[in-house]
């Protein structure tokens with residue numbers, strides 16, 4: 001029996017509800033096999049901050065680092081809660097984990113499953129993979145403010161991009177494209193305006209592309225990319241872009257791919273130095289929390305990516321097949337969170 | 352008779368074709384009235400650069416500055432043209448005009464006209480106004496590169512935001528919302544990640560909001576804004592955001608609002624110190640240039656915004672009414688550029 005040490009961070013709002021279902025699906029798909037999950041739960045997020053003032057204590061981060069993978073729900077309190085005014089759970093917890101654990105490949109597949117109604121009139125066969133840089137760029141946290149709170153304030157945000165950081169994610173994206181049948185890679189930036197970072201991205205994409213002659217590479221400005229994603233998403237295969245453009249484009253992808261309730265993601269450290277982290281793209285949605293209204297599918301599909309990452313691709317496929325079967329028959333009436341989880345479990349194909 | 356001095360910059364690719372039609376529409380709508388247009392054409396863009404090496408000579412910029420308004424087509428050569436490698440027409444011409452002429456309110460209406468098929472399955476009644484900051488933020492051109500071309504390169508892009516710059520565009524957006532029946536303003540940023548610029552935007556929006564008690568204000572992160580724009584665009588009334596987010600969101604808006612061939616924009620200097628500039632959101636599309644394939648509607652609607660800006664709102668309305676009538680009956684077969692222009696002119700209602 002292989003034992004996998006799984007750190008679970010359910011988080012706030014709908015996080016615990018959807019993670020509960022993802023965990024049940026993991027148990028079901030692994031049942032009767034020779035893989036055992038050993039889970040440790042970490043109570044982190046806005047609730048923890050309100051209770052203890054902690055965001056991510058060093059010793060807990062160290063404990064998390066000793067796991068094989070992380071399953072993450074969603075974090076964030078009620079918007080406008082004055083007690084959270086100076087918390088910044090996003091930077092102090094979620095982004096800190098992504099940065100410290102070198103999750104440089106933030107992968108977000110966008111597949112329009114049969115039976116799912118897209119917001120688009122005629123989406124076509126949507127099946128692409130977004131690879132978003134996860135450890136630098138505009139998310140670096142560099143910047144500052146001069147004369148804060150005055151009419152003469154100047155606030156800066158510095159996007160910091162390293163050849164090291166860009167090359168490793170670009171390489172990851174080429175490998176991902178190489179492993180897919182269409183072998184297409186679109187890189188997205190805004191080279192005509194952000195000329196310093198844009199030129200470096202361009203140089204690195206061109207250099208790495210020379211090692212992958214089979215891959216058809218094209219470039220789009222980020223604004224044009226959104227148009228193509230809305231007007232003809234089926235054209236994309238693998239997309240690679242920076243941290244901020246990736247944040248925006250993956251939400252566009254979520255919207256056209258049947259909604260953010262289906263959008264899964266993996267924060268991957270391909271080197272294996274740190275545990276990778278799997279999380280639904282959606283947030284904590286405190287307005288519907290605790291009501292069994294959230295769709296756990298994004299969390300379940302994130303658990304499938306976790307299985308893939310741990311070398312259990314066959315089990316990941318069984319989860320995706322179950323989700324696909326459930327989506328094909330679910331109809332449009334909303335179902336409780338646990339009902340969706342149970343339906344997916346019931347649809348898991350035998351080994 | 353009032354004489355309006357109009358600087359015309361047709362530009363490259365399809366720019367001259369669509370501007371030709373916009374000019375014909377301007378002549379038609381003003382015919383028989385007491386407003387005369389006095390036009391000066393400026394040959395600027397990639398073609399000019401290739402012919403003379405000039406991007407925007409100082410004396411021409413001064414001449415342009417002496418006009419009442421600018422009608423701008425599109426600039427940019429064939430992508431990948433090696434002779435344009437170091438040109439950057441975008442920064443040296445288009446953005447230079449926007450920055451030097453203090454076009455701080457980049458306004459881009461998004462209306463889904465009857466008869467126009469949206470990319471969305473169920474768009475609803477789409478009619479909102481994007482107000483994009485036009486003179487600072489990530490477009491400031493600050494940044495640089497260390498060890499360029501090496502594996503240790505570091506490239507930065509600095510978003511520079513001033514309270515002065517943010518307040519003036521936020522104020523413009525509140526005024527715009529005040530003048531519209533729904534009186535809603537959505538401001539968009541990424542305050543949870545870009546905390547320095549985000550906090551300043553937040554403080555300024557809140558301060559200005561206090562002066563506009565009738566306006567309902569809400570906030571969205573830029574990623575969430577794209578989801579709402581794809582899933583329920585009818586919810587928006589006026590949106591205000593920074594230069595880069597505005598660039599991206601206006602293309603999403605273009606895509607859902609019937610395509611970029613209909614998207615108009617005004618680069619407004621509300622203070623009147625410099626001429627405002629009106630341009631279709633689309634680019635120069637060199638691949639279809641000179642073939643009468645481009646839709647001139649975006650340029651024509653930009654000319655309508657120009658009329659509004661010059662205090663000729665009734666004439667602007669007549670142009671929009673004509674476009675609306677043409678769109679309602681045009682069908683889906685593509686028509687030559689000049690045919691669309693002629694149809695719009697034929698549909699201009701009498702005074």
Ligand SMILES: CC(C)[C@H](C(=O)O)[C@@H](O)C(=O)O
Pocket residue numbers: 090091094095247281543544574
């Ligand atoms: C919560 C936020 C910090 C995060 C991000 O911006 O990366 C989220 O939007 C995402 O896409 O995972």
Ligand SMILES: CC(C)[C@H](C(=O)O)[C@@H](O)C(=O)O
Pocket residue numbers: 192193223441442445446598632
């Ligand atoms: C051409 C480019 C510099 C420009 C911009 O980024 O502002 C364009 O995309 C636009 O939206 O007007």
